[in-house]
Amino acid sequence: MKKLNINELIWFIILSSFAYYIYKLFNTGKIYLYIHPRMFKYVYFSYVVFVILSISQIRSIFTPIKTNKIKIDYIVFIVPLFLAFVVNPNNLSGKVVSNKGVNLGNTSLKNIEKTITNEKEETLQSEIISDNDTNTDMYDDTDTNNNMDSDIYSESDDVDYYHNPDGVKFFEILVDTNEDLDRMLGEEVELIGFVFRDSDFTETRFVVSRLLITCCAADAQVVGLLCEWNESSKLEDDEWIKVSGIIESTTLYNEYLERDEILPLIKVTKLERIETCEDPYIYPYYN
């Protein structure tokens, strides 16, 4: 009988557990919690490599033993696996992410909108079949015709462009209010998101928010719209809600820009508590 090489065995277990965990993430759909769908192909790739490496590692399990000591370094690889299997995270809370910045809709969102239209333009051009002749003319002047473009953009929602339709709607309203608040004033909107509160908010105010992911969960940001509701204090942080209301505007002091800023504010007419959403994030820049 051949002798077992423990170090190689541990490395085999590590490699195969990584492969298994990635497989499990895709299988349960939890991968959406970690990575932007754009990056999925790379994660698939790493899955394949892990599988290949594990298979080739089987051979090495029986190679001659050079040292008796178990390499302490393996602990490093076990830590993430361990956290993954034991903690088995289900959601990224807004409170944790708010450490990295909250975006109530200031200038930076405008850029996102432009990016979206640019990228949308590209995807549409590549899918010529789905392109109507009437539309193509409009894409030439993207910058001057932003509103038009975003209209076209929302028309093509039935294409499975994003993972979650609620998130898409949320993002569109967010972008629209930022792009042209005046036009949106008085409109009635319905948003699904979680409750987020900053320490300096007044009692009646909260933010109906989502997490915006550009690449992976490490770059998540809280984005959302400020809401005003008399019974806000009854809401708990991170609770998922469906808000209906009318868009108004308000001013809030922005400590970075050191001046007041006009922000959209939703006067809540109806509020409903819902179950935790399966897809808490929104993913711009899908390509």
Added chain:
Amino acid sequence: MILRTIKNKVENLIIFLLSIIITIILFKIIISFKGNASSFIQKDDLEGFTIVFLSIIFEAIPFVMIGAFVSSIIQIFVSEQFIAKIIPKSRFIGLIAASLMGFIFPVCECAIVPIMRRLIKKGVPLHIAVTFMLAVPIVNPVVLASTYYAFSGQAYMVFLRGILGLIGAIIIGHLIGKIQNKKTPLKHETNHEHHSCSCGYHYHSQQSNRRDIVSKIINIIQHTSSELYNVGKFLIIGALLSALMQTFISRSYILSIGHGIVSSSIVMMILAFVLSLCSEADAFIARTFVGQFTTGSIVGFLIFGSMIDIKNTLMLSGSFKLKFVIKLIATISIVCFIITMMVNIVGF
């Protein structure tokens, strides 16, 4: 004798498994405290930390694998003589050529460390290897395109990042080459864990028939595996540190430190270092700072973050002498800071 070694193994294995079980129990206890104010780690924090930590790993590991793979291919197929032959004799031309490699060799900064280490072992001069390492993650079609998208078609941002990144990489490579002179930056091979790493590929490479394709493939796979082990552990430690800082130190706190021209540049560079974002993704984060920070400091964020960050520092320290890593980071910081200040002064 054999019996004793087996006994030894079994003992080791038991200790190993026991320690795992103990840690699992500890974590279960921590988790069961959820919502309890007396426990200092909340479930939310732990979950958030885990997600951020794992997502950095999942994001980076495919690229580390590519790096490990390329490095194995270089190891097996490229000879020292070949490298000596293609390296330009003129130092200046060599530096420029190295800095432009990114166009034909588009990898991001997670993949570059194992490749650069392999190149140095194969006899590539240090200044060229350093310039190569710093420039490739910036001057690379994928990264430049994502920068273009992130800044919604403001082409000057792409030019600033590309050109200043190139210049910076060349200057740093030149300086590091001069500072380090002929001393080897690599850790002593004999002290290196590499050797105790029982992947057995040295054994194979001696045995294999040169023309045997199967054995070459096996060779590459085993090499990739050992490379992944060597770099992966530092990637994980880096991801861990970065995730810890992201979860427990508020970004607005870092940002609130500086708004002046000088302090904002420093803050943005620290942020780039701490966040350890992939160079393909960092432009999207940098964009959110437009309006809050000067263009110079945003350029600083984009250049410095692609050149060096927590996870790269750790990956470097795995194979290079600590003194060299410190010198390298110091040089990169100073040069990037000067570039940042120049952009600030010229003003865009």
